[in-house]
Amino acid sequence: MNIYVIIPAYNEEKRIWQVLKDLSFLPYQVVVVDDASTDQTVAVVRPFPVTLLRHKINRDQGAALQTGNQYALEQGADIIVHFDADGQFVATEIEEMIAPIVSGHYDVVFGSRFLGKHSKMPWLKKSVILPIARLVNKIVLHIELTDPQNGFRVLSRKAAQQISIEQDGKAHCSEIIAKAFGQGLKVKEVPVTVIYHHFGQGFGDGWRILKDLLLSKIVK
């Protein structure tokens, strides 16, 4: 099976080395999509046996993921894993994440921080931001997932072909969830560990996501 791990990276020179090192022991094709980093990310990535795709101008995370998806599909990927460049996910958990798709029972797997595994989440995020995000997903998208904003996800070939990410920004997370459910794909949540090095998305990002989602509903 051709399993591709897509890593969108923007100014991750400090953390991506460890991520790629951890992945180098695993049997996956790794594709790093550099989103026009202004630091040494590309120089850090180059020595590793990975595929490097470079955006000439910064298009944000959603756009980078779709670039990776498109490339992996062209290369005949059977399974596509979305993985962060900042070391917040655990590489060995990819095996548990892809298992439901390998078994053929599911098309999309979302990682969840709320299904048992212990993640040291900042209080504000756990008790305020994510519950609000969950509520927004429920109201705007009519979808209930335990973890509404998790970047660790796996798509089958069929799912990656059907889900074209059009939200270049952070709203891609909600977009993928909405499209997975909207297109009747078989979805499963799997517990994952998230290691927090920094806060990640805060209220400002939350507003931007909401604005992008609403705007896309009006414009389309």
Added chain:
Amino acid sequence: MFLQIIITLFVVIILFKLFKQKQNNKISLGGFIVWCLLWLAILVVFWQPETTSYLANLLGVGRGADLIVYISIVVIFYILFKVSVRLNKIDAEITKLVREDAIKHVEKR
């Protein structure tokens, strides 16, 4: 009188530019007509302000000045919406170009 002459000159210049744009096929016929009518209406309002009061009474709005404000707000919002749609489209096109370029110049190890 002075302001009216200035505005007239301004509108004439804009109409001339619109006409040139139409000649060079840079604007659709519909767009050309709408913009011409809009600028001609502005000209009429400046030379014959009472027309706005007449229209306002016709539409049930108190004063001519109020009518102009209402119409202006609607037009501005419409233009803002059009610009935002166009920007989104350009954004999507840029992303597509950047993506194609990235895949074309792939670096494999």
